[in-house]
Amino acid sequence: MTQTILLTGATGYIASHTWLALQAAGYRVIGVDNFSNSSPKVLERLAELSGQTPLFERLDVCDGAALDAVFAEYKPAAVVHFAAYKAVGESTTKPLSYYRNNLDGLLTVCETMRRHDCHRIVFSSSATVYGQPKTLPLREDADLMAVNPYGATKLIGEGILRDLGAADPRWQTACLRYFNPVGAHESGRIGEDPRGIPNNLMPYVTQVAVGRRAKLSIFGDDYDTPDGTGVRDYIHVVDLADGHVAALNFLLRGNESIWVNLGTGRGYSVLELVDAFAKASGREIPHEIVARRAGDVAACYADPALARDKLGWTAKHDLRRMCEDSWRWQSSNPNGFEG
Numbered sequence: 001m002t003q004t005i006l007l008t009g010a011t012g013y014i015a016s017h018t019w020l021a022l023q024a025a026g027y028r029v030i031g032v033d034n035f036s037n038s039s040p041k042v043l044e045r046l047a048e049l050s051g052q053t054p055l056f057e058r059l060d061v062c063d064g065a066a067l068d069a070v071f072a073e074y075k076p077a078a079v080v081h082f083a084a085y086k087a088v089g090e091s092t093t094k095p096l097s098y099y100r101n102n103l104d105g106l107l108t109v110c111e112t113m114r115r116h117d118c119h120r121i122v123f124s125s126s127a128t129v130y131g132q133p134k135t136l137p138l139r140e141d142a143d144l145m146a147v148n149p150y151g152a153t154k155l156i157g158e159g160i161l162r163d164l165g166a167a168d169p170r171w172q173t174a175c176l177r178y179f180n181p182v183g184a185h186e187s188g189r190i191g192e193d194p195r196g197i198p199n200n201l202m203p204y205v206t207q208v209a210v211g212r213r214a215k216l217s218i219f220g221d222d223y224d225t226p227d228g229t230g231v232r233d234y235i236h237v238v239d240l241a242d243g244h245v246a247a248l249n250f251l252l253r254g255n256e257s258i259w260v261n262l263g264t265g266r267g268y269s270v271l272e273l274v275d276a277f278a279k280a281s282g283r284e285i286p287h288e289i290v291a292r293r294a295g296d297v298a299a300c301y302a303d304p305a306l307a308r309d310k311l312g313w314t315a316k317h318d319l320r321r322m323c324e325d326s327w328r329w330q331s332s333n334p335n336g337f338e339g
């Protein structure tokens, strides 16, 4: 009997790639999204890539009645919960909307799950819960600290799921702490399409390369790193999607809850990524060094051993592939999905 998985935030960047990975793994997927930060055109691309019409309902995960109807109709065996606002900088200017949306959404999803006797959830968390790393690489037992409202919603979300499991052992949760997602599906038909000025490095670089932005501002080159620019653990979004499938399989096999890093364990600096992208795309990336960005840390990269040992998952794509796939997506969709 094919198991059905409910995907929230389903037309977003990581979720749309996870949708394809879940289908390839034999799951039936019902996706929900309110399109607050994604395009309906993603559904057309998913239909093209999967050869089947996506099962989809437009809704806000804070709408319990709408979620109830989806659970009643599709009877999901588990939920992969992506739906949340995720811009660190924006969260510091709009904390209330981040707490309301991200926490209300998770609570409504969990309450609806409980009403429908569904107790398995894969939760989209973030390396941001580690705050300012004291030691590297980051292991899952490192100190946790919220350093911005976005990170606080992820830390509180992990705590909600931990307490749910402590109160009722039927709950099986997998909190996946993403490092820096980049790249795109090899087809170039889906990818990262941020609205407005990109906060993150890779989409800014791809928009410079395709001519939408004049030059990249590099936020500081005086960090205690090999070339002075920030070092991060970039992970290909397809590897990240496969990590979600591995975590779901782990829960559906009856295992206990898990909190796990999804990273490569390898850090690259801003200048290393810019150089790798220029080589992969054949495009020069004009850039200038400017002041540090508030809240940035010098370096952040994962110890991915737990995901390897417990989930049997490791990242497969290297930085060159991340850059090639990001460029293929952006060059064939210069203005994103709304072309």
Ligand code: WQD
Residues within 6 Å of the ligand: 086, 088, 125, 126, 127, 128, 178, 179, 180, 181, 199, 200, 201, 202, 204, 216, 217, 218, 219, 220, 229, 230, 231, 232, 270, 293, 296
């Ligand atoms: C990477 C590096 C910047 C943009 C954030 C969130 C994290 C996760 C991923 C949600 C840093 C430098 C960037 C630019 C630059 N999101 N940079 N110029 O800050 O590591 O992580 O996104 O889960 O929670 O915190 O990613 O891509 O913004 O920055 O120089 O225009 O690139 O200083 O060193 P970050 P990023």
